[in-house]
Amino acid sequence: MANKFSCRQIKVLPFLLCLITVTFSCSFLNIVDAQSPKLINSIATIIEDMQPPHEEMPRGVPKSYDWAIKPRVGSKNPKKFKAMTAWGQLYEAVQGNPATNTRVQIKNIKAYYLSKSDGKWYLLQSSTKVEGKAYKEDFSGDMNKTADIRYESDGSVTAKAGNSYNFHFWPANGRATINSDDVRGMFTTVQARLIIDNPKKDDDRSQARYLLSMGGDYWLDLDAKWDNWTTNEDFGIGKFKYVTTEWQAFNMITLPQGQIRENPPPIE
Structure with a gap:
């Protein structure tokens, strides 16, 4: 009887080892999946961020401005410009923002x-930190002052x-040089x-009414100063969306929907 029992044990062992291996592998995969970073952006979000209208109008922006109500593409041709940002x-939403203890x-x-030449997307700027100033809501006279910003330990900024x-705001590492003859499309994004x-x-984030939009400018060169739109020209302004308690992406792209799907930009 002892010998028969040993034979059965020998036959069962491979099955048990296989079961243990499968169980361990599944557990490991679950751990990896749980630790994998969730993508904040998506092609669908990028497309939607150029579809009208804004989620709400930004406060203080005249309705006569062509970006007051909806996103739009600006300059489609860099022409004389050799740099961009x-x-x-x-903004606060048009109805105001009652939250006083909330930052963005x-x-x-x-x-x-x-690129026109090879159909590939190339990174021009990348910065964890942003820099910026507080401008009059209608940008009249280019009036600006020091913004209410705070630098956080992870390199981000709250404002x-x-x-x-x-x-x-704009990238902390400055403008980037472009080859204007090779630009087919532009894409900017932030979180x-x-x-x-x-x-x-008290936590009053549920009362916050902040809107954020992405855009971008062509510039004559890396060091040109603003001079009543003679030295720069925007290439687009994306949808104003409410900022929420969850990380989300805000985008601007100059390509139409069909070309976005044919030539999807990098996402994260």
């Missing part, structure tokens, strides 16, 4: 261009807007969410 703009955290601003001023300003005070 991505930028974004943070902004990070990972990037810009890409689609507020209000009192007739927005927060207009943002709402955070509590002072943890010792």
